[in-house]
Amino acid sequence: MAHNSTAQSDEMSLGDRFNAVAAWPMRILFGLLDRPFRAIQRLFGIERMPYIFLLPNLAFFGLFVVVPLFINFAFSATGGTNLFLADRPFVGTEQYRYLADCGSYLDPSTCREDRFWRGIYNTITFVVFQVAFMVLFSLVTALILNRKIRGRGFFRAAFFFPVLLSPVVVALIWKWILLRDGVLNAGLTSIGLDRILFFVDPTWSMFWAIFVSIWAHMGFYTLILLAGLQAIPPDLYEAAEMDGTKRERIFWRITLPLLWPNLLVVIVLALIKAVQIFDEVFVLTGGGPGTATQFIVQYIYTTGFSNQVQNFGLAAAASVVLGVVLFALTLMQLAASRRREDN
Amino acid sequence: MTEIVLKNIRKAYGEVDVIHGIDLNVESGKFVVFVGPSGCGKSTLLRIIAGLEGVTSGEVLIDGHIVNDEPASERGLAMVFQSYALYPHMSVYKNMAFGLENSKMPREEVEKRVNDAAAMLQITQYLKRRPKALSGGQRQRVAIGRAIVRDPKAFLFDEPLSNLDAELRVTMRKELAALHAKLGGTMIYVTHDQVEAMTLANTIVVLNAGRIEQVGAPLDLYNNPQNTFVAGFIGSPRMNLVEATVERSDGGFQLAAGDSHVSVPNIEGIREGHHVTFGSRPEHIEIVDEADADIVASVDLSEQLGGETYLYCTPEGMPQLTVHQLGQLPIERGQNIHLRLNRACMHLFDSEGNVIVNGVSD
Structure with a gap:
């Protein structure tokens, strides 16, 4: 019985040691994030915090989905063969009319x-x-x-x-x-x-x-x-x-x-x-x-x-x-x- | 009116035998309840009668005809499921009419039957609703209504009240009894709740591990159990069963269990040195003076319900006993009480658990 409990405590301490090692980068990260997040929370209020957490994903989604959607829409109103939007002449609904002709x-x-x-x-x-x-x-x-x-x-x-x-x-x-x-x-x-x-x-x-x-x-x-x-x-x-x-x-x-x-x-x-x-x-x-x-x-x-x-x-x-x-x-x-x- | 007979029914799933040769005669117009613990085969037996399961061997007869090879749809029976099994996408009316429409019954006749059944079950106002808009009790009525409209040869109920709360269960129990009195059809009802069995049945079939332990009227099973299983299963709280050794005493025998000796008269079938089990229901044990006592026991727990009291007490060297007394008793935990078993209601079983005698007094 005594032997068993010793083995168990050894196992536990091994686990604890692993946790302790694994936890320190997290502690540093939390330490770094704690102050700015507290400041953000003071600024926006706790009820708006979910939106703050959603922000990175929304930014990513916006940059790679929503923005291209609008760029595509803008391209559809331009003509010519230039790649950059600024170099392309505005043609309005000309492309759509061409497709529908x-x-x-x-x-x-x-x-x-x-x-x-x-x-x-x-x-x-x-x-x-x-x-x-x-x-x-x-x-x-x-x-x-x-x-x-x-x-x-x-x-x-x-x-x-x-x-x-x-x-x-x-x-x-x-x-x-x-x-x-x-x-x-x-x-x-x-x-x-x-x-x-x-x-x-x-x-x-x-x-x-x-x-x-x-x-x-x-x-x-x-x-x-x-x-x-x-x-x-x-x-x-x-x-x-x-x-x-x-x-x-x-x-x-x-x-x-x-x-x-x-x-x-x-x-x-x-x-x-x-x-x-x-x-x-x-x-x-x-x-x-x-x-x-x-x-x-x-x-x-x-x-x-x-x-x-x-x-x-x-x-x-x-x-x-x-x-x-x-x-x-x-x-x-x-x-x-x-x-x-x-x- | 329909008679259902089972002859030597066996059922095995692969290597596992679940029904071990059951013979049973369900008389016409009777309310028969299959009761037993979980896994005893009662639902399987009901499903075999319904035609939802085949048999491994044996015969199922409905009104004298062997129906082993007839599918469920042709046996003319109606079943009420534990889960109600209402069609969720159909209205209550459609649920009840569905089986009749299958048989291409004229629409007027379908309407009449559904409306009559709905009126009988007081669900007329819900006919247009879907099942999900009904309470558990209402759904159960619809399920019963679906069975009634078909005017079946017999009704089969598979634990129909087990999904309802305790209060509703009591109400529905009374309604089912009234329904049987009104319709008069043969009904087979499966439950694990012995109170339902006692209150509803004309005949109870007690099943255990795929075998019939006893068949009889509710009070017959209560008063004359044929073995310790039935003795323990029928009655709530369950019968106190105590293993004892038979000893000779003046003018008879005494049953020695722990420090207690319960005297009994000469009984045919027991001899000195036999190992037996004696049984006494909680309501058949009295609290008496020390001089008249069979057993002295220390109270472990006292449940005061107002009109009655349950005492859980342990005599020296014996298992815990339950004692039921009417009224309110000022007895507390740890107190010693003196108990006497009512011999007229005492049961004696042999070492195999089969009854020697029900009621040991002369």
Whole structure:
């Protein structure tokens, strides 16, 4: 007993010693900060101190998010090719008018900046199919993974792994599969079929852009929906069973309404993410063939940075248009989240 | 009216047996309560009857038909869950109507049934509300209403009052008893609360570790427990159970426990040297003069409740005894009291815990 307590006290004293050593830099720091903070507190009052503590983060956020937002807005009202705002001539809404100058909005080839409109139409096509199929696949996958199936843990992990990959890695993996001499074509030729030049055909390119993006992201949405499904008390299903409810009716009348708040969040998040699509498709197809898979963000990037004539003003104006769309979607997302919390 | 029969029901989860061969006949129109400690298998048994769990072996019969392979939805039973299991996104009306709509009942009939049940349970004013806008007691009524509207063959209740506060539990208990009297249907009720079992049941089934310990009317279990488990489980506070050795005395036996010797008449089934357990309920122990006493005990705690007093006292060499006395007794901690056990209400169990005799006097 005596031996034990000695060992314990040794251990304690070791811990204490470690704490003492670890604590001294903190003590010096607190000592240094104590006087100025007391002075600040005297100056502003204790109830305003939370804002003082928020200030560093707000400054950082302001410098790297809010200020660039305004700079971008300012750029959108200027013309020319100079980089510095001071050197750029003020053109007012000229860039926006240029973007909006169309013979018919339904036909991009009648627009002065047809690449912008093709980007918009491509993005709309992408968003509609990608979001619809991704939500559907995520829901079906979550419903299956929520059941007591063999190897459930493995499948849950397998569906989530692509989310952990960088978009460039995702694109390179699929490029390796889909290129002219890729794995898929090797498979096709080995069973006597013709090669398909996926990235030469506009429809195939759009299909694979949507497919790869669904593959890369659906694990994340599946996870949200799975959490939503698991939050539905099993008692409700048993009560429905006792009530003589058929399986389809249980899905439509119990599962779906109770999952709806989660589903709404998933739909809006997927929408936001889909509108922003750029990196993986850019690496996969380069926007081609032609402009078949060139989306709005790629248009902004190439207009502003990679074209020979770097048209910052036009790119900034397109960014503002995209920003407004994303802002509206974000408001929807917040409303959906609030609704989920209310439920 | 529905009769439910269980024949040699066994249930195992993997290697673990939870129900070990239960035979039971739930008579038509009876209020039967399954009672037992946590993990005794009472809820599992109820879920087996409901069809929410399958059996490993044995047969479940409803009105003479084996229903082992019938899903819950086709057994015609209604269940009230501990958590109420109300659909949170539906109004009270929709909750109650949902099961009827499943069976494609005409809308007028659904409306009539829901309104009648709501009136009976006094929840008409809440029909348009969602469950989250109701109190626990109101939710419980809705859950019961959902069962009533279906006019089931039998009602199954899985600890329906355990989420309510003590006062509401007493009220709901009375209402459930009244409901049974009014509807007259077969009801099976699971609880771990023996007071609920005693007050509601026509028949109590005491379960322990997946086996039936005893089946009987509440007072039958109280007066004639068949083993120490039932003796200890039924009655509140629980029966005092004391291990003793049988010794021969003039004209009979005496039970030696610690420094005390409790004399009993000649009883068939005991012999000198036997190890037995004698039981006496707190209300069957009197405080007497030293000359008439069986036991002398020192008071550890005195609970004065006004109309009655509970004394917790320890005799020399014996476990603590609980003594219940009517009225207010000026007895304090540390005081010695002299106790006499009412022989007519004394129970004697063998070393296995099975009853030898309930009531030892001639």
